Amino acid sequence: MVDMNKLNPSDAAHKFVNKYFPNCQGAVLAGSVVRGEGTNTSDLDIVVFDNSLNSSYRESLIDFGWAIEVFVHNLTSYKHFFELDYKVARPSMQRMIFEGIILKDEGIIHSIKEEAKEILDKGPERWTEEIIKTKRYFITDVLDDFIGCNNRAEEIFIANALAELIHEFVLRTNGRWIGSSKWIIRALKQYDEKFTDEFVDAFDTYYKTGGKSKVIQLSEMIIEPYGGRLFEGFSIGNGGISKKGSVI
DSSP, X not given: OOOSSOOOHHHHHHHHHHHHOTTOSEEEEESHHHHTOOOTXXXXXXXXXXXXXXXXXXXXXXXXXXXXXXXXXXXXXXXXXXXXXXHHTOOHHHHHHHHOEEEEESSOHHHHHHHHHHHHHHOSOOOOHHHHHHHHHHHHHHHHHHHHOOOHHHHHHHXXXXXXXXXXXXXXXXXXXXXXXXXXXXXXXXXXXXXXHXXXXXXXXXXXXXXOHHHHHHHHHHHGGGTSOOOTTOOOSSOOBOTTSOBO
């Protein structure tokens, strides 16, 4: 178990870096404790830059009374994770480094923070019309399953999938980063608090009462400006079937 008489986050993080990475070129403390959102179960997220390493790695351990997740990179490997995060529109590594409190710096952290900020400010790659069309189809398909389902156990997980799709569609069509888990709500709030309240209310109402109407209305509302529901005529790939039945 983690010691409840733990050191404060900054002291523990400094001790951790001095103990395990005394020769590193830089390190930052990131995560919920830095943002002032820490809870009793929060851990310390520490990003370390050590140019003696050939490759990056991630490790979890307990020390100094804290659960600690350490993300270790050399001075180029982090760029690969920047690229991966950019492609999926979830800039986790960029946020950690940009928001992070500097624990150690031998003249490298500032430029890496600037790289992270540039990506965060730029936003994710814009969706093409074809991608938007495909996402409309997926939302339509899951929404139809949700409406037609009368099995409560199945309904719950269809609703979960629909919530993920709605959050992604709203944020990506507006050029915003998306999230996962608790970051779904955080990402939505950064975009539009009023919409986030409607989103939470719709799904909270469903989970508490089984009432589907708010979720249905919300789903239809967010795709309506892009053409609404999509089923007939949608295809993926080079071919399709015409209304006459011939392959086109």
